[in-house]
Amino acid sequence: MDNGEPAPSYEGNAASYAKAKAEKEQQESQGLKPTTNDAAAAKKQSEIQFKAAHGLLVAFFSLILVLQLLGIYLFTSGFLLTRFTFDYKSECAIPPANTSARANTAGTSERGCWHPKTFDKAIVILIDALRYDFTVPLPAEGSDEKPHHFHNAFPILYETAVEHPRNAFLLPFIADAPTATMQRLKGLTTGTLPAFVDAGSNFAGTAIEEDNLISQLKNASKRIVHLGDDTWHALFPDHFEPELTRPYDSFNVWDLHTVDNGVTDHVFPLMHASNTSKWDVVIGHYLGVDHAGHRYGPDHSAMAAKLRQMDDIIRRMIEQLDDSTLLVVMGDHGMDAKGDHGGESDDEIQAALWMYSKQERFGRSSPVFNTPPATAKERPVAQIDLVPTLSLLLGMPIPFNNLGKPIEEAFIGTKGIDYENLAIVNRLTSAQIHRYQQEYASVQSMDEAARAASLMSYKHANEAWDSTGAKSKSEEYARVYGMYQTYQQETLDICKAMWASFDVPRMLNGVTILTFSLIMLAVYARGLTGDLSELSPVLLSRGGTGTVLGALLGFGVSSAVPEIPNQHAIIYAAAIFGNLGIASAFWYLRRRLASVLPNSIWGYLSIIFTLLLSVGFAANSFTIWEDEILLHFLSTFGFLSALSSLRQPKTTDRVLGIYHSILFVILTRLASLSRLCREEQMPFCKSTYYASATSSTSATWQLAIPFVVALLLPTFIRGYYEGTLSYQNSAVMWLGFGLRFGLLLSAAYWALDAADDGGWYPGFGGMLKTSKTVIAQLTLAIAVGVGYPTFTWAKPLLNIEEGKSHTPHPSKQILPSDGRSSIAILGYNNVHGSRYALLITIWYLATALLQKPMGAGALALCCWQIFSLLEIVATNHLSHSSIGPVVLGLLGSFHFFKTGHQAALSSIQWESAFIPLHTIRYPWSPLLIVLNTFGAQILCAVAVPALVLWKQPPKKGGLLGDVARATATHVLFYATVNLATTMWAGHLRRHLMLYRIFSPRFMMGALVLVIVDVVAIFVAVGGSRMSFLSVGEVFGVA
Amino acid sequence: MATVLASHPKPRAPAHPTDVLPTDTAQLYTHIHPILVLSLYALQFPSIVADPVPALARALIPLSILQIVYVAICLPPTGGTATPVVDKKKAGGGGGGAEKGKKGGVRGTIIPGFLSLIVASTITAPLLAAILVLFGAPLTTHHAHTLLAAAHISFLGTLPLVYVHGVDGAAWRDIIALLRPVDEVYGGMIGGVVGAWLGAVPIPLDWDREWQKWPVTIVTGAYVGWAVGKMVGGVVLKGRKIVLE
Structure with missing residues (x-):
């Protein structure tokens, strides 16, 4: 309250009394200190001191954020390999290079687009996990190695290749890691290498948007039939002939036969002469070998039986095949000794490829090669090589992104001397690769030296081609062929370095920075005694100086030693020296250092929760079931806080504590009923977040949830305020009216949205669309435009009662006044907490609007739980314990799942960007998605200061x-989770489940840390400034 | 879960740890008992894994018999203290005395044992089942599973406690608030609860084992935790108080 500003009489009374009291106390406490006599000036001074201390604190937290960001960036840049994808499609009519008259087909798919086609039709049989050594006889005749079950059970491929080399060939077929079926299918159809993030137009879906062989066939009006593993349908939706296609669920690895029998039952009728006109390409995907491997391992009689069954099937196919059809049998990856796959060991990447034709089409460059290689180390071809090979054999254009090369055996001619043809197909392939690389260089920087060398090779190869003519000899073409091959290999190497190899030093240094920052944060949060706010100057100056010096040092060293990459060195040195600076500040403050280890069960519990969760992220199961683990932990906390409350000596503490503990546990369980299951949780999880498991719209009954929330939540929160008689002044206006009105609007939004989606009022669609957007904007305007000003300028939630007698109440500060009557200050006991907690409700309103109705309900429970937690912490005297901030971290993480999210890219609710907006607008749209996705963590981070302010005496210092x-403790929780998920993702970078589980969890951990950091610093600590200053107006700034 | 320190600064009420009756049989049987219970459980384990509900229900019968035998032989019943019983036995001596003791035993020990069984199955078992649900047990399915798991935990942990402390509200408040000094009965209960908590850990793992199904791991954890807690509470930490703060 500024001097001269008129105030309502009751406020004036209470305030002036308290002001006088505070003044007196201040003078007393300062004692002999030289101070001004003017109370107003003294107050002004302490206010300035407070503002300075607060500003420095925010700055220090920002420094911690910067250090964490540097660590995250360094790790991510070495780990998250990004490949950009293009929408460009290769076109039949536009070959990438001119070829000789012999090959000119005028760009029709009838005769072949870029090159005359060899086959009209094809049957592609994919035997999942067909390792190369399953298909060749026991290695090295006469060797004394004993045959295993998987040996010699599938001889047909080898026999045909040896006996009819012009009809068939068998080669080792090398996969690129990760050797998981989905990534393999991408490689086998697009000809690209897998990377972590395929950044393209469609980020969330699984469907392949890039140019690929299947969509080229589809574009050319070829009819494709798919049988077997349904992964194909996720990748190529609507590409297959619906009447003939038979997809089967691929997840049940215990079932060895259903998929295989399904494929077999349907593939042979298709091969019958009466049916061959109904299709152009058949893709059959057998899973039995893979499942036998997972279940029994390769060296088991079940595997032998499975392979013999495959042998029999292929023999029958050979019999029934017609003359114009190509038969391809291949594996997408191998399997390790235990029958599993996903990594990049030899056994996992060595698959087999076999092609067969009734007509003589194939050849070898040397008769020695008629016998297929004895091991996969000899004459292997890459899996991406299938793409240009099959494209050209079937007369299709080579897909735009392809990096593979044509397989020699398929184009060299039956005599094995047609180098002209080989030169032509390689010229076409190289030209397409060149076209792709030109595009790619414009979006991502490449290794310039290597790229220049590859461009030179391309130029030389083209020159050599131009020098050939009609009378050129086979040797000349062989030379051209070789030169194009060199170019292809060089390009592939560049791309592999860019997409497929992790930068391990960067990752390790990133983890080092994160670990170091975590230790500093832990010491700051739990290892220092006394008032932390007075330490900011030394921590900030030393940490900041260290960071700057480190950056300069890194720059100097990397400039002096050219082998050291510049950016890497600067980041690493800056972060390490920044941490060292903070460490030196701790050394300077060593008298105030205390053990970081906890001194009570609550401290141990915080550590146990955090560490168990972090260790669990190393296992895919614990990562998948994180929501259930959090439920378990939160219930444990509530259970123990109930026990602890029973031990409290004061009855009010005991009763309140037990009540809120039980409430906390029940609300946790209630919230747990809202679930959106991730694929891996099936079939043990039932989604309830939407109307059904397959829909992403809310059920009609769920529309009632936001209305119920609007009616009840403000009332419940009011209850927490009334306990200390703090439901006064602005609280009445905001909780009683503003918040409720905002929540009602938000509920109305979702009702209108459902009406709009469901077309309940045909003819009013446009009106519904406009009005719902306006309502959404209005809701946000209430939060930002009414809530925040209320929070910023509201007086403390106090009131006074004058009169003779006062009913005793713990929250009434009764002051005698001139003997006859007395004054009671209402809301005295929770002046800090009640004032600050308004901020939580403001953020609830903003985040709840952006959640689906079920999510708004879950978040309301979260908000309610936060207030119960405040009571638990206050009644159990835990405001200095680490348990409060850690439980808020658990609660935020828990409600992340309860608001319909999962640690998977597919669960991002992109549509939430359009709740208050019609079009995508930066920076608002990403911000809205962040508020939707991480609303729970944000809400809990906002609540952290309330833990230490709830029911604290107004004049308490420090x-x-x-x-x-x-x-700091709250951030420490997320920093630990982030470090753990980072380390596990880095360590398990070749794990089968990396793409599906560990990498998304790592990305989420890093994102959440940064977001919580920002919210905690600028919203929570930042907001506490308004609250402190407001209380300080009355009681003096502590 | 709790930090155990040497002594509590201010005992609110004079509470003493429960001593095992000082007869030779009691002193011996209290150590044999957990071995018997665990062996019996191990024996039934395959059938519990195969079909939890009937097997767990069947297993309750021998468990309750063993527990009643244990409390009757080893523990002082509620209301009475250990000393008079001992005196009687010591004073009696010889065959006649033993007969007398036995007779008094049926009335003084077996019947309270049965009463404890009734309390453990009708009051604490449903309460524990509710707590299991709050901790994440299925809400709409597997009710029999959850209830039987709770019954096992209840028979193991709370039956002896009821036998020793009766249904005295103040005593039970102290028990729940972890304010009583540790002894083998109390330790068994705490151990059983902690064991059941830890038993939830392997459930989510993707090992595809039959025994991972609800509630096998919880019950197993409770048995092991109970045996460990009983031993630790009765021998190592006897008489100490649990400090949370």
Whole structure:
């Protein structure tokens, strides 16, 4: 309250009394200190001191954020290999290079687009996990190695290749890691290498948007029939002939026969002469060998039986094949000694490829090669080589992104001397690769030296081609062929370095920075005694100086030693020296250092929760079931807090504590009923978030949830305020009216949205669309435009009661006044907490609008739980313990799942960007998606300062330091989770489940840390400034 | 879960740890008992894994018999203290005395044992089942599974406690608030609960084992935790108080 500003009489009374009291106390406490006599000036001074301390604290937290960001960036840049994808498609009519008259087909798919086709039709049989050594006889005749079950059970491929080399060939077929079926199918159809993030137009879906062989066939009006593993349908939706296609579920690895029998039952009728006109390409995907491997391992009689069954099937196919059809049998990857796959060991990447034709089409460059290689180390071809080979054999254009090369055996001619043809197909392939690389160089920087060398090779190869003529000899073409091959290999190497090899030093240094920052944060949060807020100057100056010096040092060293990459060195040195600076500040403050280890069960519990969760992320199961683990932990906390409350000596503490503990546990369980299951949780999980498991719209009954929330939540929160008689002034206006009105609007939005989606009022669609957007904008306007000003300028939630007698109440501060009557200050006991907690409700309103109705309900429970947690912490005297901030971290993570999210890219609710907007607008659209996705973590981070402010005496000193400690502890929880997920993702970078589980969890961990950091620093610690200053107006700034 | 320190600064009420009756049989049987219970459980384990509900229900019968035998032989019943019983036995001596003791035993020990069984199955078992649900047990399915798991935990942990402390509200408040000094009965209960908590850990793992199904791991954890807690509470930490703060 500024001097001269008129105030309502009750406020004036209470305030002036309290002001006088505070003034007196201040003078007393300062004692002999030289100070001004003017109370207003003294107050002004302490206010300035507070603002300075607060500003420095925010700056120090920002420094921690910067250090964490540097660590995350360094790790991510070495780990998240990004490949950009293009929408460009190769076109039949536009070959990438001119070829000789012999090959000119005028760009029709009738005769072959870029090159005359060899076959009209094809049957592609994919035997999942067909390892190369399954198909060749026991290695090295006469060797004393004993045959295993998987040996010699599938001889047909080898026999045909040896006996009829012009009809068939068998080669080792090398996969690129990760050797998981989905990534393999991408490689086998697009000819690209797998990377972590395929950044393209469609980020969330699984469907392949890039140019690929299947969509080229589809574009050319070829009819494709698919039988077997349904992964194909996720990748190529609507590409297959619906009447003839038979997809089968691929997940049940215990079932060895259903898929295989399904494929077999349907493939032979298709091969019958009466049916061959109904299709152009048949893709049959057998899973039995893979499942036998997973279940029994390769060296088991079940595997031998499975392979013999495959042998029999292929023999029958050979019999029934017609003359114009190509038969391809291949594996997409191998399997390790235990029958599993996913990594990049030899056994996992060595698959087999066999092609067969009734007509003589194939050849060998040397008769020695008629016998297929004895091991996969000899004459292997890459899996991506299938793409140009099959494209050209079937007369299709080579897909735009392809990096593979044509397989020699398929184009060299039956005599094995047609180098002209080989030169032509390689010229076409190289030209397409060149076209792709030109595009790619414009979006991602490549290794310039290597790229220049490859461009030179391309130029030389083209020159050599131009020098050939009609009378050129086979040797000349062989030379051209070789030169094009060199170019292809060089390009592939560049791309592999860019997409497929992790930068391990960067990853390790990133983890080092994160670990170091985590230790500093832990010492700051739990290892320092006294008021933390007064330590900011030394921590900030030393940490900041260290960072700058480190950056300069890194720049100097990397400039002096050219082998050291510039950016890497600067980041690493800056972060390490920044941490060292903070460490030196700790050394300077060593008298105030205390053990970081906890001194109570609550401290141990915080550590146990955090560490168990972090260790669990090393296992895919614990990562998948994170929501259930969090439920378990939160219930454990509530259970123990109930026990602890029973031990409290004061009855009010005991009763309140037990009540809120039980409430906390029940609300946790209630919230747990809202679930959106991830694929891996099936069939043990039932989604309830939407109307059904396959829909992403809310059920009609769910529309009632936001209305119920609007009616009840403000009332419940009011209850928490009334306990300390704090439901006064602005709280009445905001909780009683503003918040409720905003929540009602948000509920109305979702009702209108459902009406719009469901077309309930045909003819009013446009009106519904407009009005719902306006309502959404209005809701956000209430949060930002009414809530925030209320929070910023509201007086403390106090009131006074004058009169003779007062009913005793713990929250009434009764002051005698001139003997006859007395004054009671209402809301005295929770002046800090009640004032700050308004911020939580403001953020609830903003985040709840952006959740689906079920999510708004879950988030309301979260908000309610936060208030119960505040009571639990206050009644059990835990405001200095680490348990409060850690439980808020658990609660935020838990409600992340309860608001319909999972640690998977597919669960991002992109449509939430369009709740208050019609079009995508930066920066608002990404911000809205962040508020939707991480709303729960944000809400809980906002609540952290309330833990140490709830029910604290108005004049208690060092509260800003307590806020700093609680915030640091909260961030510490997320930093630990982030470090753990980062380390596991880096360590398990060749794990089968990396793409599906570990990598998304790592990305989420890093994102959540950064978001919580920002919210904790600027919203929570930042917001506590308004709250402190407001209380300080009355009681003096502590 | 709890930090155990040497002593509590201010005991709210004079509470003493429960001593095992000082007869030779009691002193011996209290150590044999957990071995018997665990062996019996191990024996039934395959059938519990195969079909939890009937097997767990069947297993309750021998468990309750063993527990009643245990409390009757080893523990002082509620209301009475250990000393008079001992005196009687010591004073009696010889065959006649033993007969007398036995007779008094049926009335003084077996009947409270049965009463404890009734309390453990009708009051604490449903309560524990509710707590299991709150901790994440299926809400709409597997009710029999959850209830039987709770019954096992209840028979193991709370039956002896009821036998020793009766249904005295103040005593039970102290028990729940972890304010009583540790002894083998109390330790068994705490151990059983902690064991059941830890038993939830292997459930989500993708090992595809039959025994991972609900509630096998919880029950197994409770048995092992109970045996460990009983031993630790009765021998190592006897008489100490649990400090949370």
